[in-house]
Amino acid sequence: MSAVAGKGDGTIGKALSVLDQVAALGRPVRFSELVPHSPFPKATLYRFLQSLVSQGMLAHDPERGVYTLGLRLVRLAHSAWSTASLAPVARPHLDQLSAKVGETVHLAQLDHAQVLYVDKRNAGIPVEMYSQAGKVGPAYCTGVGKAMLAFLPPDMLDGVLSQQSYHPFTHSTLTGAAELRAALARIKERGHAFDREEHEPGIICVAVPILSREGRVLGAVSITGSTERTGLAALERFVPALRAAATAIAEDAGNWQFPDAAPQIISKTG
Template sequence: MSEQVEVKSKKTIKSVEKAFALIDYLAQTQEDQGVTEISSAMQTGVSATYHMLNTLKEAGIIEQNSLTKKYRLGLKLWQIGMLAYRQNQLASAMKPFLRKLMLETGETANLTVLDNNKIVYIAQEESDHLLKMFTKIGASAPLHCTGAGKVLLAYLPEYKQKQILDEIELKPFTSKTLTTEKDLREEMQRIRNKGYGTDDEERELGVSCVGAPIFGPDQKVVACISVSGPKERFSEENKNKWIEVVMAIAKEATEYIQDLDAKRG
């Protein structure tokens, strides 16, 4: 059982390959580079190189010196790199907690973060069951129909919630998906009151999930830890037990992160 079909095709988009090659070239050079220099090094035409540079510049990936008109890597690329570094650190630090959650519930344990109005899976401990949930690391999923997504959304500031809800589509995946802002806001309020969120076949029929927030040193939610599996194993008795387990381990993970930050400080 999987939330995502793995694509095995090795087809690539040449323009994307060239863009990354250009970024890699600028990363290796010590000085700003002009269009002609880049064109020669990349073995691409000047016009094509210029258009590629302009596209990356508009995205903030590279910058242009206003005096020399030459190019260098942009601040946004550094920000992306730092975000990836922090997520990798977080994923590594949370592995023992994911392992504990999987062992105590028998189901797949997930660690997700909010990124670009979606949840992204950054770590996972797979269940030992033959029939189990599996999601590729780095895969994304909607906010409104996943237990983890609703948790991450619920603990955002009101202005950020509004911004996201204005931008995303509350698309129905099953008959149980929340498709109105009113229903979703009521669900978020319940999550804040109870301290956990659930997905009861809202994204995929036959799949259930329970998740709880992990808080950072500033009391802002940094991730959601969740357990997911086949609906048939999420009986009311099991679900109630697993809610307690998920919340307890989320609390332990929060304390670990906050203690670690205090020691570093």
């Protein structure tokens, strides 16, 4: 799910929405594939594509007639990973946690009301799952997402919840704001969240938020396993280790003068 340009975003916002559309497909894409799903007329869409190519944000292969993400994005992504994500600060703590628990460890942040996975450590015996560093997932049905949502200020939470899709990925997915709010209240009370096969069948996790000294949500860290190998009760035993890792990450982030990590809330259109 890509971000949509708001009404007040102007030309830059519209061009970035085209960039999001290309990126969402995850492969080289032809102009004719973009047209049916674009809110812009053909001429406008083509003009945005050409501008993005000229700026190095997209690359165009004239022989195959396809567009791909540009190398300038690689440079920008590397810079963002180094300066605006928790990943560099959290690396040693994720390594220690992974070695201690032997299960998959995720580090995530909120991005436009969604979950952005910024780092991952695989289990000793890897489990196939959706989440990978750089991927975006839903906040309402993932452990890391719910752990972060539960600790957002009320006004910010309202905006984030209004942007959730509530698509029923599995039989366990929470599919409404009222149901989710009740779950978030319980998560905030106990301090950790679960994913009870809510996003992917057979995949469960326990997650805790990473909070600044002021209680601001910086991100979340989770331990994930397969129902074939473990259960929620077994994962919950790792909560003390999770909390210790989250506290250490928050402390290092604060010492590093980590930039404001509050999620950006975008207005819905259409």
